[in-house]
Amino acid sequence: MDPHNRRRHPTTTRLPYSLGCHACRRMKVKVLYPRPHYRHSLIGSRQCDEEKPQCVRCTKGGRMCPGYRDANQVVFRSVNTEFIPEAQNSHLRKTSKSGGLLIESISSTPLLTQPTERWEAKAIGHFLYNYSLAPTKDSPGYLGFLSDLLSKEPSNRQLKSGVLAAGYASLANITGLSHLKRSAEKHYGETLQSISMALTDPAEASSDTSLTAIILLQMYEVCYLREMWQSFHNDHSQAISDITLVPQDPHDKGLVELHRLRGNSPSRTAAADGILHIIHGRLHFNSVGGLHPSRIDAELAFEGLNISSSQDELWCIMREMSESCGKIRAIMSDPRRNMPESAIIQSFDRIFAAYLHLLRWEATQSLTRSYQSYKMFSREENDTHQETFPYKYHLFKHIAHGAMWIGFWCTTIYALQTLTRTSSLLDVQLLSRGWHQWDFNKRLRDAIGEICACVPYMMGDVDQLGLPMVGKEGKAIGSFFLLRGLYVAICVEELTDLQSSYILKTLLRIAHVRGIKLALRPRSRWFAQHGIAT
Numbered sequence: 001m002d003p004h005n006r007r008r009h010p011t012t013t014r015l016p017y018s019l020g021c022h023a024c025r026r027m028k029v030k031v032l033y034p035r036p037h038y039r040h041s042l043i044g045s046r047q048c049d050e051e052k053p054q055c056v057r058c059t060k061g062g063r064m065c066p067g068y069r070d071a072n073q074v075v076f077r078s079v080n081t082e083f084i085p086e087a088q089n090s091h092l093r094k095t096s097k098s099g100g101l102l103i104e105s106i107s108s109t110p111l112l113t114q115p116t117e118r119w120e121a122k123a124i125g126h127f128l129y130n131y132s133l134a135p136t137k138d139s140p141g142y143l144g145f146l147s148d149l150l151s152k153e154p155s156n157r158q159l160k161s162g163v164l165a166a167g168y169a170s171l172a173n174i175t176g177l178s179h180l181k182r183s184a185e186k187h188y189g190e191t192l193q194s195i196s197m198a199l200t201d202p203a204e205a206s207s208d209t210s211l212t213a214i215i216l217l218q219m220y221e222v223c224y225l226r227e228m229w230q231s232f233h234n235d236h237s238q239a240i241s242d243i244t245l246v247p248q249d250p251h252d253k254g255l256v257e258l259h260r261l262r263g264n265s266p267s268r269t270a271a272a273d274g275i276l277h278i279i280h281g282r283l284h285f286n287s288v289g290g291l292h293p294s295r296i297d298a299e300l301a302f303e304g305l306n307i308s309s310s311q312d313e314l315w316c317i318m319r320e321m322s323e324s325c326g327k328i329r330a331i332m333s334d335p336r337r338n339m340p341e342s343a344i345i346q347s348f349d350r351i352f353a354a355y356l357h358l359l360r361w362e363a364t365q366s367l368t369r370s371y372q373s374y375k376m377f378s379r380e381e382n383d384t385h386q387e388t389f390p391y392k393y394h395l396f397k398h399i400a401h402g403a404m405w406i407g408f409w410c411t412t413i414y415a416l417q418t419l420t421r422t423s424s425l426l427d428v429q430l431l432s433r434g435w436h437q438w439d440f441n442k443r444l445r446d447a448i449g450e451i452c453a454c455v456p457y458m459m460g461d462v463d464q465l466g467l468p469m470v471g472k473e474g475k476a477i478g479s480f481f482l483l484r485g486l487y488v489a490i491c492v493e494e495l496t497d498l499q500s501s502y503i504l505k506t507l508l509r510i511a512h513v514r515g516i517k518l519a520l521r522p523r524s525r526w527f528a529q530h531g532i533a534t
Contacts, residue, residue, distance in 0.1 A: 020048030021055050022066040119183070123167030124150075124160075130170065130476035130514075131219060135274070138308055139400040142278065142477060145271040149212060158194030159209045161187045162216030169224040170476065173515035181224075188220055206262035208271040214255055215278055222480065222518045255279050273306050284315050285407055287322035288414040289488030295326050310361075310369050311404055317358050318411050324350045325418040332421065348422045355415040362408065371396050371405060373453065374466050389498040390449060393456040395466055402458050403481035409450045410488045416444040417492060441494050448492060448499055451485040455506050458482040459514075479514040483507075487522045500526070 025048075049056050058065035128147055135141035146163070153159055168184035171177070195213055198204045259279060268276075286294045296319050307315075328347040331339045372395045376388050396402035420440045456462045458481060460474015489495070490503050504526065510519035527533070 020050060021058065023058055023063070024048035024055065119168075119180075120164060123171055123180075123183075124163050125167075126171055127163050127167035127219075131166070131480065133398070133400055133475075133477060135270075136398065136400075139398060140274060140277045140306055142400065143212075143215070143274065145269075145274045146212065149208060149271050153209055156209050158191055158198060158213040159216075161190040161194060162213040162220070165191055166216050166219040166223060169220050170515040173223060173512070173517055184220070184224060188217070188224075191217060191220075202261060206258045208269060208275065211255060211258060211275045212271065214258075215275070223516055256283070277307065280315070281403075284318045285410070285484050288318055288325075288407075289410040289417075289491070291491050293322065293326065293414065296322055308369075310365065313361055314404065314408060314411075317354060317361060318407065321351070321354045321358070321411050321415055324354055325414055328422060329418060344422065348419070351415060351418055351422070355412075355419065358408070358411060358415065369401075371401070372466075389502050390452040390455070392453050393462065393466070394450070394453045395457055395462070395464055397464070399458065399475065399478045399481065402454055402478065406451060406454055406458075406481055406485040409447050410485055412447045413444060413451075413488055413492060416440050416447065420444065420494075444492065444494055445496060445499070448489045448495065451482075451489050452499060452502055452506075454482060454485065455502075459506070459509065476514040476516065479510045479516060479519075483510055483516060483519055486510075486519075490522050490526055 054065035132143040132146050133139070133141040134144040150159060150163065165184050165187035168180050168187060172180035172184055191213055195210060195217070198207070198210045198213075204210060256279065259276065262272075283294075283296050287296050324347065328344075328351065373392050374395065375392045376390065394402070394405070396405065423440060457464075458478040460469055460472075460478055463469055463472075486503050486507060490500070490507070495503075504523055507519040507523040510516050511523075
């Protein structure tokens with residue numbers, strides 16, 4: 001046979017990277033991607049077979065296989081190379097008889113496979129990057145211990161399932177891939193089942209892994225919002241009632257009780273310190289502002305927390321404000337209860353004193369604990385376009401620093417809302433103090449503007465220098481903290497049109513860009529209250 005006329009078989013496309021073990025990669029041994037009919041020839045081959053935990057070459061050489069690269073270090077290109085040449089040749093051979101257009105020959109076997117372990121690695125990596133903050137010298141971080149806890153407890157079912165549930169839910173919201181949503185639901189059910197089993201053992205119930213798994217369930221439910229507006233068109237009044245109702249998170253109560261069961265051990269782990277800070281941070285955030293702020297249990301112990309003196313003082317003010325505002329609001333919301341004028345004055349004075357305490361806290365923050373503000377470019381005098389909003393934006397040292405200030409402005413809004421409602425009954429006393437109701441309203445709108453000014457940094461639109469984060473991906477945890485501030489702000493009736501429009505747009509961005517679907521709830525509530533169909 002003429003060698004020049006010999007039929008040339010297409011060669012297999014070689015992948016531009018190696019998935020072999022570390023030893024084979026150092027010796028530059030090729031990776032074998034065997035076809036089924038010669039899989040039996042692996043043993044004598046000089047090619048790495050990628051068997052785990054030990055490849056055949058290391059086993060035959062009598063040495064311990066050093067293992068493989070982490071899945072996050074390898075670009076996912078699981079291409080079936082056996083079909084690439086045939087698909088390319090088929091693409092060039094077949095043409096349309098009618099128009100001469102190329103017709104692709106698509107095999108029933110997909111070129112891209114989707115191994116479960118690769119998706120799991122992506123979901124875990126996505127969650128750890130977006131929803132954990134490493135502790136610093138002035139901040140305890142947020143879930144910064146989770147990576148180490150996963151390494152120490154690799155076989156813990158409830159911990160891994162919790163991370164996968166939250167990670168898959170976030171990815172499903174961002175990408176719109178339905179199979180990720182199903183995976184999130186499956187792992188959510190596994191986490192619930194594992195936690196239920198752990199609760200039967202008091203020691204296991206209060207362990208770091210169980211408490212962390214419950215926190216992960218909360219993160220899943222923040223990302224994955226069930227379809228709760230299906231009855232909106234059928235029963236408008238009932239839909240508004242469902243949207244307005246914001247019950248206390250049952251997981252918060254469970255975390256508090258399990259923490260009490262554990263007790264305050266003098267030798268706590270780093271994970272225990274991080275869990276304790278998350279529990280108390282959520283309790284304080286949820287106790288001020290919004291439609292139904294939750295009261296903080298007076299018997300809950302707050303000593304032993306590894307937080308800064310500035311954060312500790314702010315939390316004390318938040319507890320004081322929560323108790324004072326909660327009492328007067330409970331009385332005013334019940335038309336059957338008549339409150340004596342002396343009691344109203346006493347309550348007003350208590351809230352006003354807490355508000356002044358809050359202003360003193362703000363004034364005493366040093367430059368290292370404060371933030372920087374930059375004014376936005378103002379429009380020209382002859383510019384007829386809509387006014388720029390927000391008028392400024394705040395820059396913080398880190399996300400946890402921004403979360404602290406959002407907590408401050410939420411407390412300010414809660415105080416001013418309550419003072420405004422109470423002042424309508426005490427006009428004479430207000431005049432004697434030099435304060436008027438219109439002054440409270442102005443300060444209330446200013447506080448809402450401060451939260452709006454947090455959006456660019458907390459959403460990851462700008463960095464610490466105020467420069468655009470082009471080509472960089474910010475963390476979703478900033479939007480998670482921002483969501484509480486926007487929720488408190490959107491519940492205020494005295495919003496300006498610019499403020500409400502900006503907040504509604506930002507809530508939509510948080511839901512679809514950051515994958516936190518809980519942001520749709522206050523947005524839908526606002527539209528329902530104002531009779532606007534969405």
